[in-house]
Amino acid sequence: MSTVRFEGIARHFGPVRALLPTDLDIPQGEFLTLLGPSGSGKTTLLNICAGYLEPSAGRLIVDGRDVTAAPPRLRNMGMVFQNYALFPHMTVAENVAYGLKVRNVPRAELSRRVDEALRLVRLEGYGGRAIRQLSGGQQQRVALARAMVIEPAILLMDEPLGALDRQLRKEVQLEIRRLHLARPRTSIYVTHDQEEALVMSDRIAVMRGGRIVQIGSGADLYERPVDTFVARFLGESNLIEGRVEAIADGRARLAVPGLSAPIEGRAAAGLAVGAVASALIRPEAIRAAAGGIEAGVIERVYLGEIVALRLRLDGGHEVWSRRFAGEVPAGDRIAIGWDAGAVSILPPAEAV
């Protein structure tokens, strides 16, 4: 378990700047997720941490030691690859034992630790199997066991659940979370899946265009996104564009063409009066309200305990509302409202 510190770490591939100078501190035992679309620089950052990629600039400090130039094998990091990268010519146990053999762990201890690692990922008794004989989920867990058994200073995971189906992904997410809580270990997890990020992380760094746009807990990002990009990336969002009318005491008022009343909400940083901005209203904040804004129901989507409604406001704007099935009004027209406390006024995402 270790602290990790990226100091001005950057990387370009020829003229392409994959990662702009980035500072990032990860305290001991934290599970940090790098969340972003492809090309956002998240995997680049991870590979630099693992030592698979040299940064063009900056320093990487692990436990106060500069490891920027250290080769991967001297970094003591456990990596779980996207498609697992298990050694196909070795059994499950041989795969897990690989890092221990490299470390010359005595035989008895080695087999004890391999067994324990397999037990931890619920693959007891699978040691003798060939990798081919395992399902995707099982292979994923072998990869996890192989990375963890060496007691790495840092555990790195590169979209490890990408190849699994949805149900399995959920299970393994909780499994990884459980393992982390049982034994907190500094971990960096790369994904483009917001749900994964929310389930597992202590903190999430949202990346875009080679830089970290926002970093914070899941709740921070969901409730107080810094711009429309983060708002869109985490959770469902209704964004209504307008112009900032006034900013005062951390709150802003947004004039929206077609709406009779301005929308008021928490002001994000970087707003300016007169500038274009968007109001973020999460679908779960939109509810029926007598005397509210009139809207027509265009679409009803049944999602089990939740029903989503697509609404067209009289001004022409469309929003989604998500309510428990019991709370959804019938009829083609409803009046809606929302808490001003649930609204954020956000600047547009910077062009990439």
Next chain:
Amino acid sequence: MSGRVWLYGFVALTAAYLVLPIMAVVPAAFSAQSFIKLPPDAWSLRWWTAFAADASWRRTLVTSLQVAGLTTVVAALAGTAAALGIDRCGPRLKLLFGALFLGPVVTPVIVIAVALYAMARAAGLVGTLTALVLAHTMLALPYVVLNVGVSLGGLDRRLLLAAAGLGAGPWRIFRTVTLPLIAPGVIGGAVFAFVTSFDEVVLSIFLSGPTVKTLPVRIWEEIRVEYTPLVAVAATIMLTLALLAALVSRLMTKRAAT
């Protein structure tokens, strides 16, 4: 339906065309007569006994095996190393080296023979095992480089990263990950090398001497003097060894793949 019959018939004819003339030497080797006639009027092992009793025939077989064995080792080692080196080059160097290593395959063998003969003479190596091994290695090396190159092309590079991340140094990664995974290519290349050397005749004619002579050269010399079933025996031995080599390669690659 009749279309299918025609198809099978055509395949059978093609197969017969390819295989029958070669297989014809086998019955000839078991003839009881002192000349080659197909099929032989009577069967015997007398020519096999004659082959075994003749020290000069035996010596050429041993020489052939020695040359082919050494060629295989040298070509497999050097070819694997070369393939690994080429694999690390940039795309342009890769193309250049790829073409260079294919050189001996596309150059007419007689040209190589003339060139090598001149050099071997200058170095005083004509008629030595060294000359034969060096010359055969030249022909065999490209097959190893090609085969290993194909294996390397299919190698998942993240496995090497994974091994490095688990703490393995370059040599250990090579020994425990790279080599086992490219083994089919190395074995395939080695078998090719063995067969290439074992039935090579042009370079061998130029570079053999009175004491060091390979089996194909001896067959060639023998056939110009007299055409006895002894030659068929030698040919059958060569055929058997070549088939064996192919079988071994097949089995080994199959095992490596599972």
